[in-house]
Amino acid sequence: MNNWHIQIKGSVQGVGFRPYVYRLALERDLSGVVYNALDGVHVKFSGSKDQAKEFYNVLIDKAPSLARITNHKIIQQTGEGYKGFQIMQNKTKGLVSLMVPPDFGLCENCKNEVLSSNNRRAAYPFITCTQCGPRYSLITELPFEREFTTMRAYQMCPSCMQEYGDPKDSRYHSQTNSCAECGVRVALWNHKGQEIENNSQSAIEKVVDLWGQGKIVAIKGGGGYLLTCDATNVKAIQTLRKRKHRPSKPFACMYPNMVYIQRDCHVDSSDLAMLTGEVAPILLLRLKKKSVDIAFEDIAPRLNLIGVMLPYT
Ligand SMILES: [Zn+2]
Numbered sequence: 001m002n003n004w005h006i007q008i009k010g011s012v013q014g015v016g017f018r019p020y021v022y023r024l025a026l027e028r029d030l031s032g033v034v035y036n037a038l039d040g041v042h043v044k045f046s047g048s049k050d051q052a053k054e055f056y057n058v059l060i061d062k063a064p065s066l067a068r069i070t071n072h073k074i075i076q077q078t079g080e081g082y083k084g085f086q087i088m089q090n091k092t093k094g095l096v097s098l099m100v101p102p103d104f105g106l107c108e109n110c111k112n113e114v115l116s117s118n119n120r121r122a123a124y125p126f127i128t129c130t131q132c133g134p135r136y137s138l139i140t141e142l143p144f145e146r147e148f149t150t151m152r153a154y155q156m157c158p159s160c161m162q163e164y165g166d167p168k169d170s171r172y173h174s175q176t177n178s179c180a181e182c183g184v185r186v187a188l189w190n191h192k193g194q195e196i197e198n199n200s201q202s203a204i205e206k207v208v209d210l211w212g213q214g215k216i217v218a219i220k221g222g223g224g225y226l227l228t229c230d231a232t233n234v235k236a237i238q239t240l241r242k243r244k245h246r247p248s249k250p251f252a253c254m255y256p257n258m259v260y261i262q263r264d265c266h267v268d269s270s271d272l273a274m275l276t277g278e279v280a281p282i283l284l285l286r287l288k289k290k291s292v293d294i295a296f297e298d299i300a301p302r303l304n305l306i307g308v309m310l311p312y313t
């Protein structure tokens, strides 16, 4: 029996790497530790040469899809054997040699939960798991630990804690874990800074009403503020341009789903993969000639391209 040390560099924190390594080690009955450090993820464990080789190969080959590994190595070490396998917290501060992960768009599981009426996160806009949610926008320091993110202000409720501590749960060790009970509160304020709605569902419904009336609503989400209005309302878009002092620079258009995007824009398979993929960016697409409803000429004046996005939270 020997000790081994695997080092993995790249964009490997905030992507579910530690719970992934933990599960892999448990399946193989290996003892050791996994932790985030300022230069990536480190795994230390005890095992025979064959065990180490197999574990290392699988660990790299089957890494979480959100991870971007730039470098990895395994070295043999001496010392006492490990007992049990643990995820270690690491709060060491210092010089970082690590890629900060981007914000990730909503994954399918979270999307199903947020849209299902009998889920405890139904309609909770700040739903996340180890495979989705904001990272770049809320990381204040590395290594990636809740304490080094803006989520440190929110204490997890017992149900969230239970998920966080359960290796079988998709939110095992999810640093951004929260729910309506313990997480970010949804409320609506008027332009004078007075709170006019503090019930989450009513606030969201009120925003839809306000859009219908041609109003502009600033929405603070996981990735900062979005200034929003009805994309079919020319007057509202022009008011937004005036207030932003942005006479002609294009705005992006958020669509509810791909069906509407494909109705208005030319979408090839790589566009589709990007829009529905992990990062879910704003993508520039070419407009079809006979588009309906949307006030394209005011959103992207004199262009035949438009920046489109899908809801990402
Ligand atoms: Zn998710």
Ligand SMILES: [Zn+2]
Pocket (backbone or CB within 6 Å): 156, 157, 158, 159, 160, 161, 178, 179, 180, 181, 182, 183
């Ligand atoms: Zn909670």
